Amino acid sequence: MTKLERVALIGFGAIGRAVADGLLAAAGDDAPVLAAVLVRPGRAEPVRDALPAGTAVVEDVAGLRAAAPGLVVECAGQAAVAEHAEAVLAAGIDLMVISTGALAAPGRLERLTATAKAVGAQLIAPAGAIAGLDGLGALRRSGLSAVTYTSTKPPLAWRGTAAEEQLDLESLAQATTFFEGSARDAALAYPKNANLAATVALAGLGLDETRVRLVADPAAQGNTGRIEAEGAAGRLSVTMGGAASANPKTSASTAWSLLDAILRRGASFVI
Ligand SMILES: NC(=O)C1=CN([C@@H]2O[C@H](COP(=O)(O)OP(=O)(O)OC[C@H]3O[C@@H](n4cnc5c(N)ncnc54)[C@H](O)[C@@H]3O)[C@@H](O)[C@H]2O)C=CC1
Numbered sequence: 001m002t003k004l005e006r007v008a009l010i011g012f013g014a015i016g017r018a019v020a021d022g023l024l025a026a027a028g029d030d031a032p033v034l035a036a037v038l039v040r041p042g043r044a045e046p047v048r049d050a051l052p053a054g055t056a057v058v059e060d061v062a063g064l065r066a067a068a069p070g071l072v073v074e075c076a077g078q079a080a081v082a083e084h085a086e087a088v089l090a091a092g093i094d095l096m097v098i099s100t101g102a103l104a105a106p107g108r109l110e111r112l113t114a115t116a117k118a119v120g121a122q123l124i125a126p127a128g129a130i131a132g133l134d135g136l137g138a139l140r141r142s143g144l145s146a147v148t149y150t151s152t153k154p155p156l157a158w159r160g161t162a163a164e165e166q167l168d169l170e171s172l173a174q175a176t177t178f179f180e181g182s183a184r185d186a187a188l189a190y191p192k193n194a195n196l197a198a199t200v201a202l203a204g205l206g207l208d209e210t211r212v213r214l215v216a217d218p219a220a221q222g223n224t225g226r227i228e229a230e231g232a233a234g235r236l237s238v239t240m241g242g243a244a245s246a247n248p249k250t251s252a253s254t255a256w257s258l259l260d261a262i263l264r265r266g267a268s269f270v271i
């Protein structure tokens with residue numbers, strides 16, 4: 001693999017800001033340069049003020065291309081994948097998406113992987129706020145029979161989501177499972193909270209066969225993701241937990257996972 005010299009980000013929220021900080025802190029001999037950040041139209045000015053002069057702050061994919069990145073990293077949300085992924089890949093640029101749940105939309109995964117293949121680019125999923133995708137990949141090769149992903153977060157993290165149609169989040173007294181279903185349905189119904197359902201599914205048994213449970217727990221100190229899998233070669237049980245980031249829906253470890261994936265090809269996979 002050739003040396004990665006320039007990276008661009010899509011999004012400058014809780015994750016994007018932390019990844020940018022990490023890239024700037026790592027700047028030096030071998031770390032790639034933060035070449036550009038793509039923001040929503042009209043949002044460039046404050047982002048420009050927060051970044052060094054050498055980092056272009058742009059509002060469209062043409063601006064990103066002009067910065068000549070070898071890798072674009074989406075950290076903006078599922079809508080940004082819908083809006084920009086095709087154009088980035090079609091330009092022959094590798095794309096790492098943290099909002100993997102966007103790939104659960106009918107036909108999108110097939111379209112994007114076809115575009116990537118046609119131009120020789122890669123669509124990449126980082127582990128994000130979960131661990132164990134290596135073991136899941138091994139069990140997949142051996143033959144997987146069942147995979148369940150469970151996400152537990154405090155009620156605050158489920159505010160403004162479909163969970164509110166079933167639960168009174170403010171007065172919840174005990175841990176409550178409010179969603180059980182496929183990874184595809186979880187990722188699409190909870191776009192800011194259940195991307196990992198899609199990541200685990202894409203690494204393992206697929207979007208329709210991977211089972212997902214979403215839990216609101218008033219006693220939870222932070223967010224926890226758990227994978228349980230059964231395969232011909234063995235069993236997997238992995239839990240990753242920790243504090244939320246500046247965004248209560250997003251685990252703090254997400255940005256660190258992206259940074260590790262960018263800087264040393266840490267846990268991530270080509271879709
Ligand atoms: N796979 C994983 O482990 C995880 C994935 N995520 C995904 O990451 C996304 C971002 O999370 P946070 O940074 O916490 O959210 P955030 O709300 O703090 O920041 C998102 C930023 O992206 C910007 N944005 C939105 N649409 C955009 C577009 N089309 N083009 C450019 N910028 C755009 C917003 O203005 C905002 O500044 C989540 O919505 C979710 O899809 C979040 C947590 C874990």
Ligand SMILES: O=C([O-])CC(=O)C(=O)O
Pocket residue numbers: 129191192193194195196197223224225249250251252254
């Ligand atoms: O950060 C987390 O714990 C997971 C998350 O929001 C997601 O999967 O979209």
